[in-house]
Amino acid sequence: MKIKLIPIIGLEVHVELKTNSKMFCGCKNDPFGASKPNIYTCPVCLGLPGALPVPNKKAIELTVKLGLGLGCEINRESRFDRKHYFYPDLPKGYQISQYEKPFASGGELKFRIQNSEFRIIRVRRVHLEEDTGKLLHRKIDGEEVSLIDFNRSGVPLAEIVTEPDIRSAQEAKETAKKIYQIVRALGVSDADMEKGSMRLEANISLSEIKEKGKRKKEKGELPDYKVEIKNINSFRFMERAINAEIERQEKILESGKKVQQQTFGWDTEKQELKPQRVKEEAADYRYFPEPDIPPIVLSDDWILKIKDQISKLPEEIYEGLIRTGIAAAAAKVIVGDRELAEKINGIIREIKEIGDIRDIGNWALHHQEMIKEKPVDELISLFKQGREGLVSDSGQLKRWVKEVVEDNVQAVNDYRKGKEAALMFLVGQAQRLAKGKADVSLVKDMLSSKLSSDL
Ligand SMILES: [Zn+2]
Known part of the structure; x- marks a missing residue:
């Protein structure tokens, strides 16, 4: 045996x-x-x-x-x-x-x-x-x-x-x-x-x-x-x-x-x-x-007095962020930093659109230090300004995506063979064409559906 x-x-x-x-x-x-x-x-x-x-x-x-x-x-x-x-x-x-x-x-x-x-x-x-x-x-x-x-x-x-x-x-x-x-x-x-x-x-x-x-x-x-x-x-x-x-x-x-x-x-x-x-x-x-x-x-x-001082614990905060639609990877980073988590929760309370909330996770990952320094209301307007400047017109995005796919045959083949990282490379190329103004999550969706459909 x-x-x-x-x-x-x-x-x-x-x-x-x-x-x-x-x-x-x-x-x-x-x-x-x-x-x-x-x-x-x-x-x-x-x-x-x-x-x-x-x-x-x-x-x-x-x-x-x-x-x-x-x-x-x-x-x-x-x-x-x-x-x-x-x-x-x-x-x-x-x-x-x-x-x-x-x-x-x-x-x-x-x-x-x-x-x-x-x-x-x-x-x-x-x-x-x-x-x-x-x-x-x-x-x-x-x-x-x-x-x-x-x-x-x-x-x-x-x-x-x-x-x-x-x-x-x-x-x-x-x-x-x-x-x-x-x-x-x-x-x-x-x-x-x-x-x-x-x-x-x-x-x-x-x-x-x-x-x-x-x-x-x-x-x-x-x-x-x-x-x-x-x-x-x-x-x-x-x-x-x-x-x-x-x-x-x-x-x-x-x-x-x-x-x-x-x-x-x-x-x-x-x-x-x-x-x-x-x-x-x-x-x-x-x-x-x-x-x-x-x-x-x-x-x-x-x-009891000490119990009252304890604010929310990480697991609760994490579950809360996931429920609002923030991606797991971003939620993990946010929970690991108490100051950041407090600020992000403050912003989420003020923002109503679900689509926006989803993007806060990503935004937080790229602007952690700034978020900790500035007050919540200023952060909300910065976040919104950042989104206003983004190109989300699907016609324009499709043209960039098409160009990227045509110019990067190797990366396209890599992705089709299962190399996930190649997708982010292609997103990066589209962002380069867009001079950093493309809505990344839309580009990513378009690219992955284009690459899996025109096989
Ligand atoms: Zn002593």
């Missing part, structure tokens, strides 16, 4: 929260803007003995907001715990995190994969912790040294953990993008992956399914190992890293061996997995309640 392997993937996403001060002290939270290392530090974030942590209320508010945005339940009572481990970037010897009682749990992400099928990925929890310092490995006077910068030490960090509901590298990428969009839409973090204010981790294992007969494992039962890939700083790299890991595990399992529980990093330069360490069990961290911070009790009123 043939055995099929399916990937079981969960994500952990860290985002640095946008607060003025750090998580447990009054130091400035601006690790990327700091002019020098170690300038935003004090006894608390340097882990000096006897310093007492005081939780940052704004950070808790942003974590609750994030939890609500991810559809979670907000726990009325939560607690901070100490997570113990030794590493030079963690001067206290433990990190203040949350273990048994996070601020939010049990959410869900619902989104379309490639504009078609709806997927639901459950969110296990959202908890709040402190970031570590940053180690820098340099060569000074011919000697390899490690330097440490504590500007980042104690910066509030929210961790989002999904259930292992993801079934492919592509789905993992879409899920991470979805989380990114929500984080940005809520304004809780800059989520800049290049700088590291958003960091991705994936847990991957493979589950066996017998192709004939019943599932070997009941739904919800997981393989007895998982491999972690840590500190990935782009969606694309995450997709590659997961694909590489799936391939590696397939080879091991197909040869009849067991996959070892392990942690990898992703080597951006070599574009390959690099082994880090054999994974510790959770018990190794010796979690226990943080004795210097009492449990945190949140009132219904306070949670």
